[in-house]
Amino acid sequence: MDNSSKVAVITGGNAGIGLTVAERLLTEHPGLRLCLACRNKTRAQAALDALQLSHPTAHISIVIVDTSNIKSVYNAVTEIKQMYSHIDYIYLNAGIMQVVGVDWNYFWKTLFTKNFIHMFTTGDGLLKEQEEITEENLEKVFTTNVFGHFVLIKELESVLINGTRPCQIIWTSSSNAQKHHFSLDNIQHRNERGGHYSSSKYSTDLLSLALNERLNNKGVYSHVTCPGLVMTNLTFGILPSWFWNLILPIFWLLRIFVPTMNYDTYNGSEALVWLSKQKPESLDPMCKYVSHCNFMGKRYVHQDKLKIDQEDANQLYDQLNTLEKKFHQKYKS
Numbered sequence: 001m002d003n004s005s006k007v008a009v010i011t012g013g014n015a016g017i018g019l020t021v022a023e024r025l026l027t028e029h030p031g032l033r034l035c036l037a038c039r040n041k042t043r044a045q046a047a048l049d050a051l052q053l054s055h056p057t058a059h060i061s062i063v064i065v066d067t068s069n070i071k072s073v074y075n076a077v078t079e080i081k082q083m084y085s086h087i088d089y090i091y092l093n094a095g096i097m098q099v100v101g102v103d104w105n106y107f108w109k110t111l112f113t114k115n116f117i118h119m120f121t122t123g124d125g126l127l128k129e130q131e132e133i134t135e136e137n138l139e140k141v142f143t144t145n146v147f148g149h150f151v152l153i154k155e156l157e158s159v160l161i162n163g164t165r166p167c168q169i170i171w172t173s174s175s176n177a178q179k180h181h182f183s184l185d186n187i188q189h190r191n192e193r194g195g196h197y198s199s200s201k202y203s204t205d206l207l208s209l210a211l212n213e214r215l216n217n218k219g220v221y222s223h224v225t226c227p228g229l230v231m232t233n234l235t236f237g238i239l240p241s242w243f244w245n246l247i248l249p250i251f252w253l254l255r256i257f258v259p260t261m262n263y264d265t266y267n268g269s270e271a272l273v274w275l276s277k278q279k280p281e282s283l284d285p286m287c288k289y290v291s292h293c294n295f296m297g298k299r300y301v302h303q304d305k306l307k308i309d310q311e312d313a314n315q316l317y318d319q320l321n322t323l324e325k326k327f328h329q330k331y332k333s
């Protein structure tokens with residue numbers, strides 16, 4: 001095993017924001033060894049081929065992981081541990097949103113009120129979602145976005161901790177993370193009408209804080225990012241791509257008020273890549289690092305103070321830990 005060069009693992013690294021982060025990290029950190037942790041072999045191989053074209057000497061590998069399936073996460077951990085003795089950056093980026101429609105009534109009602117900036121920044125109240133339960137009897141958005149990643153981090157702990165080099169855990173959270181959609185009495189957000197995605201991203205923010213409390217003294221640092229609104233398969237699942245292309249000029253205008261209207265993945269990945277170039281000890285665990293792009297097209301990183309509570313974070317951590325133990329017993333003993 002080559003221990004000298006840096007290693008980055010990216011979940012959902014085959015498409016959208018994850019793929020752009022992969023591309024930009026290879027440019028920013030020459031010699032970086034990259035692991036695309038993806039659920040689909042063909043799509044992962046296509047991404048690897050594209051990255052290898054622009055970075056012919058880069059060392060890129062694929063690990064198959066479906067974060068909505070805990071058995072698959074355990075299998076992926078075994079593979080990652082065989083490949084790497086230390087991980088410098090782990091991007092917990094894979095994510096889904098199960099949208100079935102837009103509440104246009106709410107959109108028109110809010111457009112000409114003072115709440116319009118909040119609506120365009122967060123999407124809060126605009127999206128209709130549907131629930132799905134996985135074959136392991138877990139809520140799918142919660143498992144894909146949060147629990148699968150929790151298990152990944154927990155099982156990889158020995159590879160993240162290294163006496164001499166720090167490790168950065170970098171989550172792709174969202175402005176859509178809203179406390180009013182989250183409850184410690186129902187962390188999976190089961191049997192609720194909507195708010196599944198928001199609850200999962202709020203959990204992400206809490207979990208990141210809890211991880212810092214547990215792991216900072218071992219050289220592992222966790223931070224949350226927000227890519228803003230970016231055109232990817234996720235947003236094409238909300239409205240068709242032709243619609244988004246049509247309203248591109250509106251995005252430019254909206255940027256005067258809402259600098260998170262990033263549109264492309266390069267703009268959206270700014271905060272995620274910027275974090276990899278910072279000293280992790282100097283970063284604030286109570287901040288969300290947000291990718292901004294102004295009207296003139298200038299990209300920069302904005303820090304938003306997180307409105308979350310350490311006690312909630314610890315309680316969520318404990319609940320995730322208890323849930324993980326059941327799967328550990330089932331699959332690992």
Ligand SMILES: NC(=O)C1=CN([C@@H]2O[C@H](COP(=O)(O)OP(=O)(O)OC[C@H]3O[C@@H](n4cnc5c(N)ncnc54)[C@H](OP(=O)(O)O)[C@@H]3O)[C@@H](O)[C@H]2O)C=CC1
Nearest residue numbers: 012015016017039066067068094095174229230232233234
């Ligand atoms: N686009 C936006 O405006 C915003 C996105 N985000 C977040 O950014 C992250 C990346 O999303 P984005 O790039 O937009 O969307 P994409 O759909 O383009 O990318 C999502 C990535 O996650 C992967 N993925 C989905 N489900 C799983 C799973 N069960 N196991 C493993 N991988 C999975 C997808 O794989 P596959 O290609 O096989 O489907 C894909 O690689 C998400 O966490 C999302 O919530 C946050 C704020 C705004």
Ligand SMILES: CC(C)CCC[C@@H](C)[C@H]1CC[C@H]2C3=C(CC[C@]12C)[C@@]1(C)CCC(=O)C[C@@H]1CC3
Nearest residue numbers: 102119120121122123126174175176229238247
């Ligand atoms: C004329 C158009 C600009 C109308 C588009 C309205 C809505 C579909 C969008 C306005 C704000 C958007 C938004 C998201 C999805 C699409 C909107 C609701 C996200 C929720 C996508 C996923 C995220 O993580 C955050 C985004 C915030 C903004």
